[in-house]
Each structure stands twice: as C-alpha cells, then as structure tokens.
Amino acid sequence: DTGVSQDPRHKITKRGQNVTFRCDPISEHNRLYWYRQTLGQGPEFLTYFQNEAQLEKSRLLSDRFSAERPKGSFSTLEIQRTEQGDSAMYLCASSRTSAGGRETQYFGPGTRLLVL
Amino acid sequence: AQKITQTQPGMFVQEKEAVTLDCTYDTSDPSYGLFWYKQPSSGEMIFLIYQGSYDQQNATEGRYSLNFQKARKSANLVISASQLGDSAMYFCAMREGRGGSYIPTFGRGTSLIVHP
Numbered sequence: 001d002t003g004v005s006q007d008p009r010h011k012i013t014k015r016g017q018n019v020t021f022r023c024d025p026i027s028e029h030n031r032l033y034w035y036r037q038t039l040g041q042g043p044e045f046l047t048y049f050q051n052e053a054q055l056e057k058s059r060l061l062s063d064r065f066s067a068e069r070p071k072g073s074f075s076t077l078e079i080q081r082t083e084q085g086d087s088a089m090y091l092c093a094s095s096r097t098s099a100g101g102r103e104t105q106y107f108g109p110g111t112r113l114l115v116l
Numbered sequence: 117a118q119k120i121t122q123t124q125p126g127m128f129v130q131e132k133e134a135v136t137l138d139c140t141y142d143t144s145d146p147s148y149g150l151f152w153y154k155q156p157s158s159g160e161m162i163f164l165i166y167q168g169s170y171d172q173q174n175a176t177e178g179r180y181s182l183n184f185q186k187a188r189k190s191a192n193l194v195i196s197a198s199q200l201g202d203s204a205m206y207f208c209a210m211r212e213g214r215g216g217s218y219i220p221t222f223g224r225g226t227s228l229i230v231h232p
Contacts (some may be wrong), residue, residue: 033220042120042207042222043161056219089159102149102168103211105220107161 002026004108006092012114013082020078021111025094032075033105034067035091043091049075050097082115089113119143120208120223127228129198136183137193137226139208147213150191152182155205155225164206167191198230 005024013019025032031050035043046065047057051072060066064082069075079086089112093105121140129135141150152164167175167182175182183192195202209222 040224042209042225045219045221048219059219091161093161102166104151104163104166106163107153109158109160112159 004092004094004106006090006108006111008111009109010112010114012116014116015082015084017082018078018080019082019113020076021090021092021113022074022076023092023094023108024074025092026106029094029096029106030072031095031097031103031105032069033093033095034075034077035093036061037089037091037110046077079113082113084115087113087115118223119221120210122208122223122226124226125224127226129195129228129230131200131230131232132197134194134196135198135228137195137206137208137228139191139193139223141189141191141208141210143189143210143212145212149211150182150184151209151211151220152180152191152193153207153209153222154202155207157204161207165193195228200230200232203228203230 007022033048034046037043045059047067049069064080067077089110091110093107095103095105119142148169150167154162165175165177165180165182167184174184179196181194205225205227207222207225209220211220
C-alpha cells in the first residue's frame, strides 16, 4: 500500500473562486470519505462513497460543495464560490469493508485551504 | 448531545510514564466501533487502535491499549512508556451502524505533550 494521497497539499484562493481537491485512496479500498477539519476541532464528516456510489451526502455543508468518484477509484471534492469560512483542512480517508464491521479508515495528509 | 466527549483539552506526561486519555460516547445503537487516531503537527491522522462494541476483550496494539467500559460508555486510550514522539493531538471516534451507512463522529481531541 502506498497510502492515501491528496493533491494539492495547500491551496490559497480568493473568495468567489472555485477549487477542486483530489484524493487517491489505497488501492482495493472500496470506501472513500471526505472530512473537513477546522482549528481546534476533530474531523467533521462530509460525504462518503462505496465504489462509485455516493451513499451519504446530506452532511455536505452547502450546495456549493460537491464530490464525485466517477470510476470508483480517485475522488474529487469541489467547492464553488468559496467563502472565507471555507478555510480549513480537507481530509480524505479510505477503507475496505470487512466482516463484523471492523472497518478502519486510513487518512491522507489533507489539503489545507485558505480563502482570502 | 455530543456523541463523543473528550474532556481533557491538554495533557502533560513525563517521558517513559503511562498516560490515559479519556473518551466517553453516546449511542443507542448496539453495533458500533470505537477508534483512536493520532494527529501530529504535520496534520496526517494516524490510526492507533479499534474496539468493536461486541468485542469481549480490551483492544491492544503495542504500547496502546483501550480501556473499554461498555456500561459506562467509555473508551479510554492508555499509552504506556510515553515517548517524545507521542506528542500530538489524539482523537476518539465512533462509527455507528445504521443499515449499512456508517457515519463516523470524532471528538474534539486531546493535546498530549510528552516532556523529557
């Protein structure tokens, strides 16, 4: 396993611009999760995929946030019309479903977003 | 109500001593999993240990052990023989099973500082 990778690691953008982040999960992991983490808080769940299917998206923060995983491998998280409040660390994690629910998520290094 | 509560914002421990980080949780789901993650200043979340709600024994992984008290709904992390490299944020998390849709919840974390 090469681990979960995320690109870019850092992103600075101006308010109102769109940004897109990419996550490459551990190969053979069928589940992929996106989180947001703000300073002094734990990761906040946003959405997750099982293969290509987005099984939970009600926690996406607003309709400006969207995520895709078109071929069941890598995923993208897009934020449209960014706001200063979107400044945070965006974390991706992947896992493999296992019997008995002993599923462990492995996290990437995160993408740190700063909206000016 | 908070699903995961970590009451210790910060903990200090001397190198080679043991330390316990507290975590209490709230769920009515009989099937759930509890996790501990370490987040060093670099930002990457590192999986430490897992405890399933039906596991009869407390989980152990090297220097990490989980003191699971189901009736009290607590899942404290014990780190034995602390090392300087253990200095980091530590997050407790819970995943509840809801018809196959697993949405993890993280606590706010405890900052651990190991001093020589």
